[in-house]
Amino acid sequence: MTTTLALQLAIAGISVGSIYALVALAIVIPFKSSGVLNFGQGEIVTLGAYLALILTQLALPYPIVLISIVILGGLGGVVIERLLIRPIVKAPEFTLVIATFAIGVVIKSSLSVQFGDSPNSIDGPFGSTPIMAFGLNINPTSAWILTCTLLVSTAVVLFFSRTRLGRAMRAVSVNTEAARLMGIRVETVYRWSWAISTAIGALAGLLVAPLIGINPEVGQLILRGLLGAVIGGFTSIPGAIIGGLSVGLIETYSGVLIGSSFKNLVPFLLLMVLLVFRPQGLFGTGEFKRV
Amino acid sequence: MFETRLNSVLFLSVVALALTASALGSYPVYLMSLAGINIIAAIGLNLLTGNSGQISLCHSSFMAIGAYSSSLLTARYGLPFWLAIPLGSFLATLVGALLGAPASRLRGIYLALATLGFLQIVQIVIEEFADVTGGVRGLNVPKATFAGMYVSEYVRFLLVLASTGFAIWSATNLLSSRVGRELNAVRLSPHAAQALGVPVDRIRLTAFALSAAYAGLAGGLMAIVVGFIDPGEFGVSAALRQITFIVVGGMGTVAGSVIGAAVLSAMPELLRPVKEYNDIIYTLILLGFLTFMPRGLVTLWDSFRIQIARATSTKEART
Numbered sequence: 001m002t003t004t005l006a007l008q009l010a011i012a013g014i015s016v017g018s019i020y021a022l023v024a025l026a027i028v029i030p031f032k033s034s035g036v037l038n039f040g041q042g043e044i045v046t047l048g049a050y051l052a053l054i055l056t057q058l059a060l061p062y063p064i065v066l067i068s069i070v071i072l073g074g075l076g077g078v079v080i081e082r083l084l085i086r087p088i089v090k091a092p093e094f095t096l097v098i099a100t101f102a103i104g105v106v107i108k109s110s111l112s113v114q115f116g117d118s119p120n121s122i123d124g125p126f127g128s129t130p131i132m133a134f135g136l137n138i139n140p141t142s143a144w145i146l147t148c149t150l151l152v153s154t155a156v157v158l159f160f161s162r163t164r165l166g167r168a169m170r171a172v173s174v175n176t177e178a179a180r181l182m183g184i185r186v187e188t189v190y191r192w193s194w195a196i197s198t199a200i201g202a203l204a205g206l207l208v209a210p211l212i213g214i215n216p217e218v219g220q221l222i223l224r225g226l227l228g229a230v231i232g233g234f235t236s237i238p239g240a241i242i243g244g245l246s247v248g249l250i251e252t253y254s255g256v257l258i259g260s261s262f263k264n265l266v267p268f269l270l271l272m273v274l275l276v277f278r279p280q281g282l283f284g285t286g287e288f289k290r291v
Numbered sequence: 292m293f294e295t296r297l298n299s300v301l302f303l304s305v306v307a308l309a310l311t312a313s314a315l316g317s318y319p320v321y322l323m324s325l326a327g328i329n330i331i332a333a334i335g336l337n338l339l340t341g342n343s344g345q346i347s348l349c350h351s352s353f354m355a356i357g358a359y360s361s362s363l364l365t366a367r368y369g370l371p372f373w374l375a376i377p378l379g380s381f382l383a384t385l386v387g388a389l390l391g392a393p394a395s396r397l398r399g400i401y402l403a404l405a406t407l408g409f410l411q412i413v414q415i416v417i418e419e420f421a422d423v424t425g426g427v428r429g430l431n432v433p434k435a436t437f438a439g440m441y442v443s444e445y446v447r448f449l450l451v452l453a454s455t456g457f458a459i460w461s462a463t464n465l466l467s468s469r470v471g472r473e474l475n476a477v478r479l480s481p482h483a484a485q486a487l488g489v490p491v492d493r494i495r496l497t498a499f500a501l502s503a504a505y506a507g508l509a510g511g512l513m514a515i516v517v518g519f520i521d522p523g524e525f526g527v528s529a530a531l532r533q534i535t536f537i538v539v540g541g542m543g544t545v546a547g548s549v550i551g552a553a554v555l556s557a558m559p560e561l562l563r564p565v566k567e568y569n570d571i572i573y574t575l576i577l578l579g580f581l582t583f584m585p586r587g588l589v590t591l592w593d594s595f596r597i598q599i600a601r602a603t604s605t606k607e608a609r610t
Binding site for chain 2: 037039084087088091093094095097098099101102103105106108109110112113223226230261262264265268269271272275276
């Protein structure tokens with residue numbers, strides 16, 4: 001493998017990986033605060049992609065499309081949290097897993113009834129002519145995705161370390177009851193964690209649409225996002241980002257090194273191995289227990 | 292005890308079905324065969340999830356293993372179906388034990404993730420080994436023959452019916468045995484069970500293997516009843532459908548599996564006019580039961596039974 005090829009692959013890997021990183025981030029944030037793993041997060045991404053399609057067809061300029069998707073995504077999260085998650089947040093884990101899964105199926109089937117299964121697509125904001133730099137081809141959409149991922153990750157990290165609400169979220173994730181006794185409104189924290197998570201998910205849908213198209217199966221991304229979250233240790237924000245990027249890199253390199261027919265197996269085999277031998281991930285701090 | 296009585300009621304109605312089915316046309320017989328297959332799969336999943344308390348998002352994969360291995364044994368090695376189906380079920384059991392070994396150490400969402408990963412692995416293997424399995428285009432299952440003659444639709448239905456009866460009988464006995472009590476103990480309090488000398492991890496593994504055995508049997512039967520299998524039949528939505536069976540029927544009871552699978556197997560027919568909304572309605576039913584009736588339809592039987600008891604003897608009802 002030449003250096004140029006290796007670098008080219010690294011770029012490809014990082015660009016898909018940054019989408020996985022966003023999905024992983026969207027999975028980890030509500031899990032950290034409320035202990036609910038949203039198995040329907042993939043469908044939030046799909047929803048974001050379809051919103052992008054609708055808004056683009058209305059001939060709105062890209063910045064407005066982007067802002068509307070983030071806001072609508074966040075509102076969607078607030079609605080889901082209030083109507084579906086809060087009534088069962090204390091239910092056994094089985095109920096939560098199946099319920100979030102079911103929410104995803106409802107979104108996916110509704111989209112498939114409404115829009116059919118045929119693929120649609122939108123253009124990236126900067127066209128698709130590759131940029132040549134240092135003898136490497138860089139897809140402008142990929143560069144844009146990476147930029148957004150870096151901005152979002154920085155914003156999330158700053159949010160959790162600097163703002164009052166972010167600190168309240170961390171307090172709730174450490175000890176819900178103690179946080180409540182300290183005057184933190186736990187319900188507000190849950191609501192915001194869902195809003196942030198679904199806003200990021202919907203944004204991921206907008207970003208990924210030019211690369212992989214828009215169809216009801218976009219939500220399959222969640223499997224890679226989950227793997228990213230597992231690698232990152234489920235409760236670590238930087239871990240989720242690094243985890244997502246590594247999944248992209250692993251997938252891209254394994255495609256070249258061991259052939260395309262088995263490349264899809266690699267992430268899942270890795271998932272099984274990690275879950276068995278290191279369920280706390282590579283960045284996590286011990287197993288997360290919901291008591 | 293009442294549980295057992297409900298099971299015998301169900302068992303008798305299954306036998307009654309067999310007798311009436313001969314008078315029905317080919318299509319209802321086909322549908323009832325599918326219902327029987329769903330019941331067998333649900334019984335397996337319920338042992339794992341309802342009794343031992345382990346989430347599984349890959350029950351449909353064990354059905355796939357049973358279906359594909361029995362079909363391939365028939366197609367490639369000319370094994371008769373009555374040998375291939377039990378072998379397929381046995382293979383599913385082995386794989387179930389293999390998955391159960393690591394999975395029995397995982398809890399909650401980690402187990403959900405591992406089983407979801409396993410489902411994906413099975414799907415990818417079926418799709419990528421297309422020259423053996425037919426890949427995404429599916430596999431035509433050789434017609435079941437016995438003594439050189441094709442087995443008719445009605446006989447295949449009787450076979451499913453006998454298998455369903457066997458599944459109900461074996462699971463009921465299993466649950467009233469030592470293993471059954473250990474399964475429930477492991478769900479209710481793993482620590483207490485451990486302290487009382489129940490080998491928790493081994494019981495969890497046993498639950499995986501047992502549930503895979505039922506799923507493998509259901510898969511093998513499905514292959515000969517439908518005559519065609521493809522990986523789409525055994526994906527995440529199939530796994531979720533099986534979970535819906537046990538949630539709607541009632542977790543942890545054989546009667547729950549039977550009622551849930553039987554009621555919901557009729558659904559696609561009732562919903563034929565609104566076919567495209569099938570998945571949504573199915574999932575909303577699942578969500579509704581999870582939220583408002585988490586113990587399932589069998590609770591209706593319980594309240595019915597209590598009312599009967601009240602009516603017959605007020606004295607007994609008070610105690």
